[in-house]
Amino acid sequence: MSPPPSSIAASATARRVISVEADALARLAAELPEAFDAAVAAILAAQGRVIVSGIGKSGHVGHKIAATLASTGTPALFVHPSEASHGDLGMIAQGDVCLLLSNSGETAELRDTLAYVRRFSIPLVAISSRADSTLMGAADHALLLPDAPEACAIGMAPTTSTTMAMALGDALAVALMEARGFRAEDFRMFHPGGKLGAQLARVDQLMHGAAAVPAVAPDAPMSETLLAMTSGGFGIAAVLDTDRRVSGVITDGDLRRSMDGLMSRTAGEVATPDPVTVAPDMLAAEALALMNARKITVLLVADAARHPLGVLHIHDLLRAGVA
Template identity: 60%
Template sequence: MTDNEAFLKTARQVVTDEARALDVLADGLDKHFAEAVHMILQASGRVIVSGIGKSGHIGHKIAATLASTGTPAYFVHPAEASHGDLGMVSKGDVVLAISNSGEAPELANLLAFTRRFGIPLIGLSSKPESSLMKQADVHLLIPSLGEACGFGMVPSISTTLTLAMGDALAIALMKYRDFKPENFRDFHPGGKLGAQLSKVRDLMHTDIPVVLSDTPMSEALLVMSQKSFGVVGVTDADGRLLGIVTDGDLRRNMDGLLEKAVEDVMTRNPMTIAPGALAEEAVAIMNERKITSLFVVEPEQGCLAQGLLHIHDCLRVGLG
């Protein structure tokens, strides 16, 4: 066996072992998981996540996922908790303590604090008889299936299961709270994710090129050129969008163009989009129709022209 073959064999075994462990975890979820969800839902404060070592790294991620999906949470390092950070834990909070062995000595002061002041404690461990689980009010037990290294010393299967348990907890809470994509965007305004969740109203131009239907084409061309969108909207006297004039319409009506009125040239009933739609949906429409802009109208308000979204606006934020 070559080195490359050996590497791939090991990698596939690790992934296979972890995938099988996840199946065991899923099959073993029971009423204790539901109790943990209810405990967090009933709390008036935040979820304080704590753990040491690899459990701490996973705990950071779990706290971040909870916070970004509608459950206020933060991570408290157990060693720092013993040196003043216990003041960050208060009545109304719930503590989620993570330790695969359930015997991490660094957690002792935090656990004692929760018992002293009656703060609900959720224990996440693979050892049901451990010190952590004996003190916890609710037990989130992950199956003890060894580690992918084969000699039980490199946190791998255990950390994967812990992470999955945290994700399951966060998403169960999210779904119960009916946490919607627009709520998610409020916590993720930046990066690719923020772009994907942007609304049309966030990106559209409100200073838009529009003319009345009886406007001479000579005037409409000036408006079209001044705004540099390559399109002009056509409205009635009340501002309702009737049609658009594009470069294609100009080419199709070159003969006597300047003697015509806008209504003789325009494309009627153009494709539009609502301001509350996701910008990603607008990009899909523009790509499918092979167009570069969409007028933004609100059907419930009589199709009044409210803005214009150009493909360049979407590309600028990473969509397209």
């Protein structure tokens, strides 16, 4: 075993590897495979799923591509080529599209899958670095990677080639996502857990309903208004006009600014007019950003006519894991 490299040498290696792979990605963008658009169209037209397969490092990349496709609106499944040869070919059906990955295009383990999809005329998309390979010759849509050197010192370990394959898989997924009109709401449906799911929640999923909104009329005395604020527990009171539309809001800050003669005033005289309201379909993350920008902790939720629909407190966002 050679002695471990110094930190300076290791850093130099890291920069070289990243530069080599970055250059390869730039080439991939500039030399995007001609069949890319046709491959996207074929997947969009498919009634079934995208069946992804590959072995070794290509298999690991294939797992990631299948997961990215599935989470962005394109049903996908990874099938291990060795298992495919022992029964899992039954997972591939008419209406599917097959995406096979092999840097050399001659991977022996893919032969049974390749023969199967050709026998049953299942559309085949291939990703490889060799245009004259068996896989690329058999493909309906051949996505050729640029001839770029691997980033390892001996030029053999899959590094640059797997980075390009993964980037091309991401490009397919995003192109399909945009073609399908996939929205943040759809994304949340597939990602309900964790921080990401919380940030993609909508205001109406976290807010307290209309019955919880502390509301008073503009001519309500402040004694009544204080009771409404206290009973509501949000530190605010919404001022509603005769059409039950939000015309103002009273916060703790409004009370402090109006301490002189407070109890002789009405709610309409103390309230901040035309307060900020949010729509129920706003993303919770956007509501949090608005709270931070305005330095407030509560938002009234209203419809387009400013009728109150609910109230959202920053504590609701904290409990949901948005903040």
